Structure formats: C-alpha cells, structure tokens
Amino acid sequence: xxxxxxxxxxxxxxxAAGIAALFVLAMKVSNLSSFSQADGYTLTARFExxxxxxxxxxxxxxxxxxxxxxxxDYDSGRFEAVATLxxxxxxxxxxxxxxxxxYTSGLLGEQYIALEPGGSEDLLGxxxxxxxxxxxxxxxxxxxxxxxxxxxxxxxxxxxxx
Amino acid sequence: xxxxxxxxxxxxxxxFEKLGRSSLFLLKTLAGIPSVLRRPYLLTxxxxxxxxxxxxxxxxxxxxxxxxxxxxxxxTLVDFGAEESLGVVVALSIVRELGPVVTxxxxxxxxxxxxxxxxxxxxxxxxxxxxxxxxxxxxHRVIAPRFLAGVLSMPLLAAIFSAVGIYGGYxxxxxLLGVDDGAFWSQMxxxxxxxxxxxxxxxxxxxxxxxxxxxxxxxxxxxxxTSEGVxxxxxxxxxxxxxxxxxxDFVLTALMFGDY
Numbered sequence: 001x002x003x004x005x006x007x008x009x010x011x012x013x014x015x016a017a018g019i020a021a022l023f024v025l026a027m028k029v030s031n032l033s034s035f036s037q038a039d040g041y042t043l044t045a046r047f048e049x050x051x052x053x054x055x056x057x058x059x060x061x062x063x064x065x066x067x068x069x070x071x072x073d074y075d076s077g078r079f080e081a082v083a084t085l086x087x088x089x090x091x092x093x094x095x096x097x098x099x100x101x102x103y104t105s106g107l108l109g110e111q112y113i114a115l116e117p118g119g120s121e122d123l124l125g126x127x128x129x130x131x132x133x134x135x136x137x138x139x140x141x142x143x144x145x146x147x148x149x150x151x152x153x154x155x156x157x158x159x160x161x162x
Numbered sequence: 163x164x165x166x167x168x169x170x171x172x173x174x175x176x177x178f179e180k181l182g183r184s185s186l187f188l189l190k191t192l193a194g195i196p197s198v199l200r201r202p203y204l205l206t207x208x209x210x211x212x213x214x215x216x217x218x219x220x221x222x223x224x225x226x227x228x229x230x231x232x233x234x235x236x237x238t239l240v241d242f243g244a245e246e247s248l249g250v251v252v253a254l255s256i257v258r259e260l261g262p263v264v265t266x267x268x269x270x271x272x273x274x275x276x277x278x279x280x281x282x283x284x285x286x287x288x289x290x291x292x293x294x295x296x297x298x299x300x301x302h303r304v305i306a307p308r309f310l311a312g313v314l315s316m317p318l319l320a321a322i323f324s325a326v327g328i329y330g331g332y333x334x335x336x337x338l339l340g341v342d343d344g345a346f347w348s349q350m351x352x353x354x355x356x357x358x359x360x361x362x363x364x365x366x367x368x369x370x371x372x373x374x375x376x377x378x379x380x381x382x383x384x385x386x387x388t389s390e391g392v393x394x395x396x397x398x399x400x401x402x403x404x405x406x407x408x409x410x411d412f413v414l415t416a417l418m419f420g421d422y
C-alpha cells in the first residue's frame with residue numbers, strides 16, 4: 001500500500017498541532033518559567049502557628065517572589081511548626097538576622113512568607129535556620145482578643161461610673 | 163432460586179473469561195507493535211482516520227467547553243469579586259479533568275466505534291481468516307496499527323482540546339466579560355503547575371488512550387460475525403469505554419491529587 005502525499009501531510013500537521021498544544025500548555029498556561037527545584041537554596045523557619053500556609057505557597061522579599069515553601073513539618077520536641085523554604089539559587093545572600101513573617105495577600109487570599117533582610121554582615125548558609133519569625137495572624141484569635149478587651153473596658157468604665 | 167444462583171455464577175465466569183481473553187489479546191497486540199514500526203505506512207493511514215479526522219470534533223468541543231466554563235465560572239466568581247481567578251478556574255478544570263475525560267469520551271464515540279465496526283466487519287466478511295490463510299497475522303497487520311494509532315492520538319488530541327479550551331475561555335472571559343487580560347494569564351501561570359497539573363493530565367489522556375483503543379480493537383476482534391453482532395460490539399465499545407474512562411478518571415485523580 002503506497003501512501004499518498006496528502007495523508008502524510010495531514011498526519012504531520014496533526015502531530016505538529018498536538019506537540020504545539022502541549023508546548024502552549026507548558027509555556028503559556030503553567031509556571032515552567034519559574035523555579036527549578038534542582039539547584040535550590042533552602043532555609044528553615046520555625047513558627048508557633050503557620051495558619052493557612054501550604055506547601056508551594058510563595059516566599060517573597062519586598063513583594064518579589066523568590067521561592068516557595070517546600071515542606072511544612074511539626075517539631076514535636078518544641079511544639080512548633082517547621083517550614084522549609086526553597087529559594088532560587090540566585091538569591092542566596094540573606095543576612096543572618098533576616099526575619100520571616102506569614103502574611104495574607106488580600107482579605108481572603110492565600111498566605112505567603114515574607115522575608116525581611118536585616119543589617120548583619122554574616123550571611124545565612126544553605127540549610128540554616130531563620131531565627132526571627134512571626135506567626136500567621138489567626139482571625140478568630142484577633143476577634144476574641146478584641147471582644148475581651150472591649151468587655152474589660154466596659155467593666156472598668158461601669159465600675160468608674162458607680 | 164438455584165437456577166438464579168447458577169446464572170450468576172455463569173455470568174461471573176463469562177466476565178472473568180472475557181477479561182482473561184482481552185488481556186491475552188492485549189499482550190499479543192503489544193507483541194505486534196514492533197512489526198508495525200517496521201511498516202510505518204500502516205500506522206500513518208490509521209493515524210489519519212483515528213487522529214486527524216477526530217481533530218475537528220475535538221477542537222470545536224474544546225472551544226465550547228472552555229467558553230461555557232468561563233461563562234459559568236464568571237457568574238460564580240463575580241459574587242466574590244474574584245473574577246481575576248477565572249483563568250485559574252478554566253485552566254485547572256480543563257487541564258486536570260475535562261481535557262482528558264471529554265476527549266476520551268468523544269474519542270470512544272468518534273474513533274473507537276469506527277475501529278470496532280471496521281474490524282468486526284472484517285471478521286464477519288472473513289477478511290481476517292483470509293489473511294491468516296495467506297500467512298499474514300491479522301494482529302500484526304490490522305490490530306496493532308489501529309491500537310498504536312489510538313494510543314498515540316489520544317494525548318495529542320487531549321492536548322489540543324485543552325489548549326483550544328483555554329483560548330475559548332480566554333475569548334469569553336477577556337473578550338466578552340471584561341476580565342483583565344494580564345490577571346487572567348498571570349493568575350493562571352502562578353497556580354497551574356507543570357508537573358502536578360499538565361503532566362498528570364497528559365498521563366491521564368495516555369491511560370485513557372490505551373484503555374479506549376484496547377476496548378475498541380478487542381470488541382471488534384471478539385465480535386460475533388453477524389451484522390447484529392457487529393452492531394452489539396460497536397455499542398459495547400462506546401458503553402464500556404465511557405465506564406472505563408469515568409471510573410479510571412476517579413482512580414487516577416485520587417492517586418494523583420489526593421493527599422495520601
């Protein structure tokens with residue numbers, strides 16, 4: 001059976017279109033251009049409470065995304081959550097008094113870790129721990145704190161009025 | 163009562179016998195693939211009828227699925243003021259689920275049924291026996307090229323479905339509903355992961371391609387060689403493929419995206 005040239009051409013176009021579609025999915029739709037996990041630079045940070053932080057949440061410095069959260073574990077010895085941050089290897093120059101805080105982007109947005117570099121001369125090496133951390137803000141805690149302080153205020157003002 | 167239980171037993175035997183027969187058939191088909199690679203023109207002809215001729219159906223369906231997703235997603239998201247996430251909604255639903263699954267179902271209806279009818283009719287008109295008489299193995303010559311063409315076409319068709327669907331969603335979301343162009347793509351790119359979402363979608367479509375092509379060629383080869391038998395086999399191909407695609411999709415999703 002001899003193939004006509006049209007058949008071969010159509011099949012070629014089909015295969016090319018399929019590969020082009022995969023390429024579009026890889027380049028345009030997904031985040032291929034961001035970080036490769038191979039040559040990362042990792043830091044760990046301990047938090048009392050990580051709130052809604054998830055694996056793959058972004059890590060930013062000054063609003064610029066520099067990496068992401070690789071693991072979140074619980075340290076049963078110190079009753080703390082340990083987050084492992086994987087940063088792009090070109091950002092490996094953080095002073096050892098860098099602080100890490102968990103913030104929420106927007107009112108209902110996802111949570112992320114913001115790093116704030118300090119002024120120290122010494123740099124954090126690969127795999128070292130960030131000492132200064134600030135836990136996630138838990139909305140319920142904040143509301144209950146506010147309500148209690150409000151109630152206490154009312155009590156004291158009531159007592160003062162008597 | 164006893165007769166009823168016996169019937170149940172016979173049904174069970176029949177099921178396992180068919181499963182065994184189809185597994186042996188799959189092994190023989192896989193063994194026939196090297197001989198297809200030596201005669202690539204057999205494969206090209208099948209790629210044309212299985213892949214290229216399904217292309218228009220897949221592309222148009224993908225376009226409309228993406229457009230409907232954008233329309234529906236927008237109506238829900240706009241209540242939360244989160245219409246910028248429309249790109250994420252459309253891309254994740256299409257790349258993870260709808261792309262492979264809808265393509266699998268359409269592929270079973272468009273290409274699978276045609277494969278079964280063709281092979282079944284070849285058997286009914288004794289063309290397959292004729293080949294055996296001429297010492298040509300019909301599994302090498304007829305079955306394996308069709309199976310391989312189905313397996314190769316499915317991931318390509320699913321990728322085309324997904325890409326066209328996302329552009330359909332883009333057209334409706336950005337063009338008609340006024341979602342911001344930059345936010346649509348940037349949110350999508352930050353939430354869709356190449357490994358977790360795109361690769362798993364491709365793996366799903368490959369699995370569906372193997373299963374649908376397997377069912378189609380087996381039902382054709384196993385058909386009762388009468389016109390009624392061919393029509394039943396064609397129906398069974400579509401029904402079994404639909405069950406297999408939807409059932410396997412749940413299993414694969416649980417394995418890929420479940421947290422355990």
